[in-house]
Amino acid sequence: MHERLSFHIKRDSFLHSLNPLTKLVLTLALILIAFTFPYYWTPHILVLAAIIPLSLLGKVFREFSVTALRLIIPAAGFLFLMQAFFQPVGTDIIFKFYFLDMTMESVLFAFRNAMRVFVMVSAFTLFLVTTHPSELMSDLTRRGLPGQFAYVIISTLQILPQMQAKAQTIISAQRSRGLDTESSFLKRAGSLIPLIGPLVFGSLVEVEERAIAIEARGFTSKQVKTSLHEVPDTAFDQFLRWALLVFIIISIGLNLWLS
Amino acid sequence: MAFVTLQNVTYKYPLTEKPVLQNINLQIQEGEFVSVIGPNGAGKSTLCYALAGFVPHFFKGEISGEIEVDGKLSSKSTLDTWVLNVGLAFQNPFNQISGAKYTVFEEIAFGLENIGVPRDEMKKRVEDAMSLTGISELADRSPYSLSGGQQQRVALTSILVMRPRLLVLDEPTSQMDPIGTREVFGVVRKMAEEGMTVVMVEHKVEWIAEFADRVIALKEGQILMEGKPNEVLTSDLLTENGFGVSRYTSTAREAKKQGLWKKQNLPVTLDEAVEGFKK
Known part of the structure; x- marks a missing residue:
């Protein structure tokens, strides 16, 4: 677990080689179009014609489908059921379960919303899987994102698993001195209180030391920062970003115009 | 003129009653390797923080006297420029990992990115520093997956790569085995011979005797004794004052x-x- 702290999967693919910002814009474009383009089957088409081909293009189809099956489809499925039963639209009841009604309209409505959520989560998953966090942050910092902001995001992603490991160490240490962690829920909840002190205060001390350590390495230097990784940004990337932006504007424009 | 001068430095942390450093007078020549010894609470770490600018710029508190490095006064400088001249590595290696980097190579480059070193020069400097401290084979590992001793080497390398004129080390070998300790002392000696001034807090007196130019014994925030390693480390005064020999x-x-x-x-x-x- 220690070696892998991000979703990123290293592959040599066209999608991996795109500029991180381009991929971010692509992700946002997919989501915004799925939610705003005024045509019922839009999210369904996006899944078949964009998300799945993109995962093949990024050579991550297998990992992507595992995530989709295990995480995204159950969540979208749950949303579908909730909305199909509880959305008070339509009169044409096609299914009845005690007092719950499902109408043709509510099913269609729920199906589209579930697909929209599917597009949203899977587009983000694809983005995270094909983009290395360091590359994303160096690229965004180069474009003017404050270094402190980038640091907070990346270090949080890295430090959470470390804190988890530390909590585990404290629990093991206390258990070896007779802490009850296996009886009734209330008892266990009570016995967790003495663990909070060491974890929280320990973390505060750590924050101070870490602040000293990064300060000693010029973190607040007023020099313009440079970056170890060269993040490619080709003419094609720029073209793609502008094209996607145009699609987003058209989609939102049509949505406003037709409503 | 001395490269480092401390003149009547007295310092008190914001929440302590007694001064942690009292009337410290100290001169260190350029390229000198000075080792600081002393029992717990003697003010060794505070002295390191004072040299590296964190006392008083980071910790605040009350300071009197003057700290001068390379002709510049700490009181007239800001921390972000002071750290360009003075590098600090301290004991706990885990907390010195920036947390913003995924590999050791990136971790060591972090400081150079911050001070705007161009990419090609950065790569060269990171590679050189890693081979100097013998961690080249760790380049692609996650800094969190390393042992304590390895992390301490990474912390040391991360500071060395910035090429400070004064290197301040607070127990940099506390989690290392004897072989690792010896190698670190060797590297530090080499840096001193190349003109880097070194102040190193250490308990391992045998290595100090072999490698350091001078020893300063601190007790209760005051300099008890200073001089050539063999004179200080064998003195009866140390034993009488409860120092480990x-x-x-x-x-x-x-x-x-x-x-x-x-x-x-x-x-x-x-x-x-x-x-x-x-x-």
Whole structure:
């Protein structure tokens, strides 16, 4: 677990080689179009014609489908059921379960919303899987994102698993001195209180030391920062970003115009 | 003129009653390797923070006297420019990992990115620093997956790569095995010979005797004694004040009482002890 702290999967693919910002814009474009383009089957088409081909293009189809099956489809499925039963639209009841009604309209409505959520989560998953966090942050910092902001995001992603490991160490240490962690829920909840002190205060001390350590390495230097990784940004990337932006504007424009 | 000068430095942390450093007067020449010893609470770490600018710029508190490095006064500088001249690595290696980087190579480059070193030069400097401290083979590992000793080497390398004029090390080998410790002392000695000034807090007196130019013994925030390693580390004053001494020194001191140690000076290292008992 220690070696892998991000979703990123290293592959040599066209999608991996795109500029991180381009991929971010692509992700946002997919989501915004799925939610705003005024045509019922839009999210369904996006899944078949964009998300799945993109995962093949990024050579991550297998990992992507595992995530989709295990995480995204159950969540979208749950949303579908909730909305199909509880959305008070339509009169044409096609299914009845005690007092719950499902109408043709509510099913269609729920199906589209579930697909929209599917597009949203899977587009983000694809983005995270094909983009290395360091590359994303160096690229965004180069474009003017404050270094402190980038640091907070990346270090949080890295430090959470470390804190988890530390909590585990404290629990093991206390258990070896007779802490009850296996009886009734209330008892266990009570016995967790003495663990909070060491974890929280320990973390505060750590924050101070870490602040000293990064300060000693010029973190607040007023020099313009440079970056170890060269993040490619080709003419094609720029073209793609502008094209996607145009699609987003058209989609939102049509949505406003037709409503 | 001395490269580092501390003049009547007295310092108190915001929440303490007593000053942690009291009337410290100290001069260090360029390229000198000075080692600081002392019991817990003697002010060793505070002295390191004072040299590195964190006292008082980071910790606040009350300071009097002047700290001067390379002709610049700490009181007239800001921390972000001070750290360009003075590098600090401290004891706990885990907290020195930036947390913003996924590999050791990136971790070591972090400081150079911050001060705007161009990419090609950065890569070269990181590679050179890693081969100097013997961690080249760790380049692609996650800094969190390393052992304590390895992390300490990464922390040291991360500071060395910035090429400070004054290197301040607070127990940089506390989690290392004897071989690792020896290598770190060797690297630090080499840096000093190339003109870097080094102040290193350490407990491992045998290595200090072998590698350092001068030893400063701190007690209760004051300089108890300073001088050549062999003079300071074998002095009775240290033992009287509860400092830890080398087992060779204490053995020879006992032997001297029994008339078995004929030499005038006591040994600190194994070699000196063997040499002395042969006579």
